[in-house]
Amino acid sequence: MEHILTAFGDILFHPTVLLFLVFGVVVGLIVGALPGLNDTITLAVLIPITFAMDPKYAFMLLVGVYTSACYGGSIPAILLKIPGTASSVVTTLDGYPMTQRGESGKAIGISTTSSVFGGLSSSLVLMFLAPILASYALKFGPPEYFALAILGLSTVAGMSGDNVLKSLIVCVIGLIISTVGMSPQTGYPRYTFGNDYLLEGLPFVPMLIGLFGVTSVFEVAEGLKSRVKDGTFAKMTVPRIGKVLPDLAMVKRLLPTWITSSAIGNLIGVIPGAGMIMAIYMAYDQAIRANKDKKFGTGVPEGIAAPEAANNAVVASSMVPLMSLGVPGNSTSALFLGALMIQGLRPGPSLFQDAPEVAYIIIVGFFVANLIMGPVGILIAKFLSGIIFRIPRETLTAAIALLCVTGAFAVGNSIFNVWIMLIFGILGYVFNKLKLPHSPLILAVILGSMMERGLYQSMVLSKGSLMIFLTRPISLVMLAASVFFAGAPLFSMARNRLKKRAKRGAIS
Amino acid sequence: MKTWKVDIILAAALIVISVVSFSDSRNYPDIASHFPVRLSIVLGILALVLLVKSLIKRREEAMFTLTGEQFRVIVVVVAAVALYTTLLGHLGYLSSSFLLMIGMMTILGFRKKTVMVVTALCTVAVVYAAFNLILGVPLPQDFFMAK
Amino acid sequence: MLKRFGTALCVAVIIVALTGGGALAGTFPDKNLKIIVPFAPGGGVDVTCRMIAEVAPKHLNGKKIVVENMPGGGAVIGQTYVAKAKPDGYTILAYTSSVVSNPMTKKTSFTHTSYQPIAMYCFDPEILIVPAKSPYDSLKAFIEAAQKKEVSVATPGYSTSHHIASLILEDRLGVKFGYIHNQSAAMQVQQLLGGHVEAGMMAMGETTQYVKDGSLKALGLMIDVRNPDFSAIPTFKEEGIDLVWGAFRGLAVPKDTPADTVKALDEAFKNIVADPDFNDRMQKAGFPVVYRNASDFTAYVGVVAEKLGKILPTLKKQ
Numbered sequence: 001m002e003h004i005l006t007a008f009g010d011i012l013f014h015p016t017v018l019l020f021l022v023f024g025v026v027v028g029l030i031v032g033a034l035p036g037l038n039d040t041i042t043l044a045v046l047i048p049i050t051f052a053m054d055p056k057y058a059f060m061l062l063v064g065v066y067t068s069a070c071y072g073g074s075i076p077a078i079l080l081k082i083p084g085t086a087s088s089v090v091t092t093l094d095g096y097p098m099t100q101r102g103e104s105g106k107a108i109g110i111s112t113t114s115s116v117f118g119g120l121s122s123s124l125v126l127m128f129l130a131p132i133l134a135s136y137a138l139k140f141g142p143p144e145y146f147a148l149a150i151l152g153l154s155t156v157a158g159m160s161g162d163n164v165l166k167s168l169i170v171c172v173i174g175l176i177i178s179t180v181g182m183s184p185q186t187g188y189p190r191y192t193f194g195n196d197y198l199l200e201g202l203p204f205v206p207m208l209i210g211l212f213g214v215t216s217v218f219e220v221a222e223g224l225k226s227r228v229k230d231g232t233f234a235k236m237t238v239p240r241i242g243k244v245l246p247d248l249a250m251v252k253r254l255l256p257t258w259i260t261s262s263a264i265g266n267l268i269g270v271i272p273g274a275g276m277i278m279a280i281y282m283a284y285d286q287a288i289r290a291n292k293d294k295k296f297g298t299g300v301p302e303g304i305a306a307p308e309a310a311n312n313a314v315v316a317s318s319m320v321p322l323m324s325l326g327v328p329g330n331s332t333s334a335l336f337l338g339a340l341m342i343q344g345l346r347p348g349p350s351l352f353q354d355a356p357e358v359a360y361i362i363i364v365g366f367f368v369a370n371l372i373m374g375p376v377g378i379l380i381a382k383f384l385s386g387i388i389f390r391i392p393r394e395t396l397t398a399a400i401a402l403l404c405v406t407g408a409f410a411v412g413n414s415i416f417n418v419w420i421m422l423i424f425g426i427l428g429y430v431f432n433k434l435k436l437p438h439s440p441l442i443l444a445v446i447l448g449s450m451m452e453r454g455l456y457q458s459m460v461l462s463k464g465s466l467m468i469f470l471t472r473p474i475s476l477v478m479l480a481a482s483v484f485f486a487g488a489p490l491f492s493m494a495r496n497r498l499k500k501r502a503k504r505g506a507i508s
Numbered sequence: 509m510k511t512w513k514v515d516i517i518l519a520a521a522l523i524v525i526s527v528v529s530f531s532d533s534r535n536y537p538d539i540a541s542h543f544p545v546r547l548s549i550v551l552g553i554l555a556l557v558l559l560v561k562s563l564i565k566r567r568e569e570a571m572f573t574l575t576g577e578q579f580r581v582i583v584v585v586v587a588a589v590a591l592y593t594t595l596l597g598h599l600g601y602l603s604s605s606f607l608l609m610i611g612m613m614t615i616l617g618f619r620k621k622t623v624m625v626v627t628a629l630c631t632v633a634v635v636y637a638a639f640n641l642i643l644g645v646p647l648p649q650d651f652f653m654a655k
Numbered sequence: 656m657l658k659r660f661g662t663a664l665c666v667a668v669i670i671v672a673l674t675g676g677g678a679l680a681g682t683f684p685d686k687n688l689k690i691i692v693p694f695a696p697g698g699g700v701d702v703t704c705r706m707i708a709e710v711a712p713k714h715l716n717g718k719k720i721v722v723e724n725m726p727g728g729g730a731v732i733g734q735t736y737v738a739k740a741k742p743d744g745y746t747i748l749a750y751t752s753s754v755v756s757n758p759m760t761k762k763t764s765f766t767h768t769s770y771q772p773i774a775m776y777c778f779d780p781e782i783l784i785v786p787a788k789s790p791y792d793s794l795k796a797f798i799e800a801a802q803k804k805e806v807s808v809a810t811p812g813y814s815t816s817h818h819i820a821s822l823i824l825e826d827r828l829g830v831k832f833g834y835i836h837n838q839s840a841a842m843q844v845q846q847l848l849g850g851h852v853e854a855g856m857m858a859m860g861e862t863t864q865y866v867k868d869g870s871l872k873a874l875g876l877m878i879d880v881r882n883p884d885f886s887a888i889p890t891f892k893e894e895g896i897d898l899v900w901g902a903f904r905g906l907a908v909p910k911d912t913p914a915d916t917v918k919a920l921d922e923a924f925k926n927i928v929a930d931p932d933f934n935d936r937m938q939k940a941g942f943p944v945v946y947r948n949a950s951d952f953t954a955y956v957g958v959v960a961e962k963l964g965k966i967l968p969t970l971k972k973q
Contacts, residue, residue, distance in 0.1 A: 044695075044696035044697065044724070047696065047697070047705070048705050048708070048709075048722065051705070051709050052709075137845070138845065138848050138849035139849060140845070140849065141846060141849055141851030141852075142835065142846070142851060182729060182813065183813075184813065184836055184838070185813065185834070185836055186813065187760060187813035187814050189761070194762070196727070196728035196731045196732055196735065196761075196763075197727055197728060197732060198728075199727070199728040199729050199731060199761070200726075200727055200728060200729060203727075272841060272842065272845050273838075273841075273842060273845075321845070325844070325845070325848060326844070326864060326865070327841045327842075327844050327845050327848070328841050331695070331697070334697045334698075334839075334841065335696065335697040337697065338696065338697035338698070338701065338702045341702050341940035341941075342702055342705065342706065342936065342940070344935070344936055344938075344939025344940055345939070345940075346863075346864050346940065346941055348864050348865070348868075349864075349868055349870075350864050350867065350868060412725075412726055412727055413723065413724060413725050413726075414725070414727065414732065416727075449838075453836075453837075453838070457835045457836075460807060460833040460834065460835055461807055461833070461835070461851070461852070463805070463833075
């Protein structure tokens with residue numbers, strides 16, 4: 001406890017340390033908001049700069065960037081339907097419809113408060129519950145990862161609304177895409193057609209840039225050629241973002257969503273390798289279940305609150321396995337590992353003895369960064385939405401196209417990525433035309449390899465017996481939950497149909 | 509286009525994909541083939557269900573509308589990005605990006621020439637500065653770039 | 656206002672871009688060098704290369720080393736890039752064990768002889784490690800168990816040097832392991848700490864903290880003599896298994912690089928690896944510094960390649 005208080009003092013009473021944190025938050029917001037740049041790239045390029053820095057400054061910078069990047073991603077998701085980072089793909093679903101209604105200010109406000117809520121919750125978890133949750137994370141072995149992947153995929157059913165068949169089709173396509181590259185257990189190259197670039201599978205970030213960024217470029221192009229100027233592309237008169245912060249009634253309304261989503265985010269966050277994407281979809285799915293009366297996808301506040309609280313709840317909690325076990329939870333916390341190593345430190349329990357001041361300042365840094373993120377975020381969001389809608393649509397779209405290609409290239413330093421981006425841009429456009437949902441594709445691509453790996457690893461452990469999934473309690477619970485999640489929507493749909501038929505029967 | 513017709517085309521395309529995917533993955537050794545083979549079969553089945561469903565239901569309402577002009581502009585945009593990607597490796601980042609900006613604005617119907625050139629120059633400069641000069645992300649070498 | 660600012664900015668950027676170029680011909684190096692890391696940022700190879708880059712200017716007439724990541728294809732993309740790069744000594748590859756194993760397990764346009772090794776700066780010996788609660792307390796107990804049943808062994812990935820180490824061990828012991836291949840060492844550690852697997856093959860540097868605090872048990876190191884810092888960990892040799900293996904990290908340039916350039920690089924990296932700042936960082940981060948010069952490194956890689964060639968049938972080309 002005193003270490004925590006000392007760390008608070010170190011941050012708050014040392015202007016330089018605080019300045020680095022604020023600077024990190026601002027940088028994170030900006031890179032998050034630019035499609036194509038994300039926290040991973042930014043941290044990767046910042047790490048060499050941290051070499052010569054005092055570790056306190058270095059980690060405040062990195063913590064700031066990590067904290068705010070996924071919130072920054074929600075800004076273009078809401079304003080332009082282009083998620084700035086992968087973590088805000090779900091935010092587009094309800095965020096953009098609100099912008100179309102001229103409620104972008106309200107949407108930004110919800111995203112901000114939800115992000116801060118989620119972020120604070122996870123920084124508290126990191127501060128006080130890290131050792132307990134780390135031991136929970138260790139209970140996850142191959143069978144649990146398999147079950148977790150199934151659980152994640154089961155949310156597709158809840159989100160598919162009335163089109164289960166098409167969601168399933170998209171889901172299977174996503175799973176097939178996830179098998180591209182070397183097979184995890186045998187190294188055999190699948191669907192690579194002799195191309196070395198495909199050996200590690202299709203690159204995820206360029207895929208997302210394509211699905212959202214490039215697709216939106218196509219749609220703008222199409223809209224500009226449309227004779228009927230519909231609401232979307234006729235000069236959208238976006239009102240000045242006036243009052244942004246939600247009022248007390250809205251806070252009360254969103255509180256349950258915030259709590260559930262933060263809990264999901266934190267639980268998923270501490271499991272190494274599970275990731276933000278899974279958390280946001282599960283949170284969104286839960287929000288749908290809890291608010292059956294609202295039509296999600298049409299600009300429902302909960303639809304923004306759930307993913308935004310969840311993704312920020314993953315941020316600090318993904319540091320739990322790193323700080324308490326030395327195992328990075330995701331690619332971003334792996335970069336923290338790199339940064340610590342460069343400073344001559346090894347994360348894990350020994351860090352708290354070797355360099356407690358660094359360990360605690362990182363932990364407390366997340367808390368303070370979230371507090372800074374709120375106000376700074378609103379300022380930047382207001383500024384951005386002020387200019388974005390003043391730029392002629394043609395120019396803005398061309399600039400977005402440039403950002404997309406640059407970002408896709410930058411992720412893996414390869415032109416091949418730009419081709420992948422273009423292909424998925426076309427695919428995304430076709431998907432939209434055919435009313436095929438994106439979400440199952442993204443989820444399946446992310447979870448497919450986790451599922452396959454978990455399955456075959458488990459089979460090695462159990463010498464081929466499937467019982468391993470049922471005899472391990474966590475795996476069993478998750479599988480049961482997936483049956484319930486997948487089954488419930490189907491069940492209620494069947495019931496509705498029966499009712500309709502019964503009604504029709506009664507009339508005729 | 510009418511929904512049921514679109515769905516039939518979609519189903520046909522999916523069946524083709526599942527056949528291609530099945531015939532490729534069938535040859536993978538043992539464990540490597542399990543997942544892809546089963547997935548290809550499931551995809552094929554789902555596509556058949558879609559086919560049958562659209563034939564039975566024959567939903568007549570339009571799935572989407574796309575005028576010839578709109579289709580042409582999409583093709584041109586795709587071609588522009590593809591051309592850009594090809595040029596990127598030869599011309600380098602700055603020149604091809606400038607061309608992309610000019611090209612995109614022209615395609616989208618922007619008509620003020622001077623504004624267009626200035627905007628293109630500035631956008632490329634700012635994006636280049638942000639990625640390469642400030643963040644140090646490597647971009648394809650260009651004649652105009654510092655070595 | 657905004658527009659004017661933008662114009663000013665872009666003019667500035669163009670001026671910077673134009674004036675920055677143009678190097679004068681002269682002694683090597685007369686411009687910045689580039690190390691291609693064929694992996695994503697943040698891993699051991701990336702971090703150690705950045706440590707090299709940090710101290711490099713002192714030993715390279717003030718020229719810098721820029722670390723560029725070129726991940727993909729199980730490191731094949733970056734390795735191919737350097738193999739095909741202009742052999743002028745300015746493009747250097749982070750040369751690791753996978754340069755030797757990749758051509759044997761994948762279709763590649765290069766082999767390890769497509770490069771001229773410059774310097775090895777790190778050798779991380781292979782360690783056999785088990786969970787703290789494991790019933791195996793010694794290498795002997797582990798071997799006996801493995802001879803009776805299929806022991807599960809976690810690796811950080813198929814065809815990594817750790818997987819190869821286990822294959823060699825299998826071959827020597829005449830046993831069969833149940834492989835749990837992961838995508839990263841992080842997942843491997845998670846499985847070991849959680850006791851989900853019975854054993855793991857790792858690089859010693861990645862395990863020191865866990866061995867120190869007792870959360871994992873080290874059974875044996877594949878080195879010649881016991882490591883003075885970890886004298887409690889026996890070597891495989893002591894159990895009668897003469898097996899020396901580990902992950903090496905080094906640097907190499909394309910094969911056709913002129914001899915005097917290679918000589919200059921050899922000299923420069925000798926000084927870089929000897930730099931106390933570099934050694935200090937490496938030691939603190941747990942990477943054991945072992946230096947070999949260009950000719951020794953070349954010979955060493957040859958030996959590794961030969962060993963690998965022998966077990967090649969088990970890792971069939973696909």
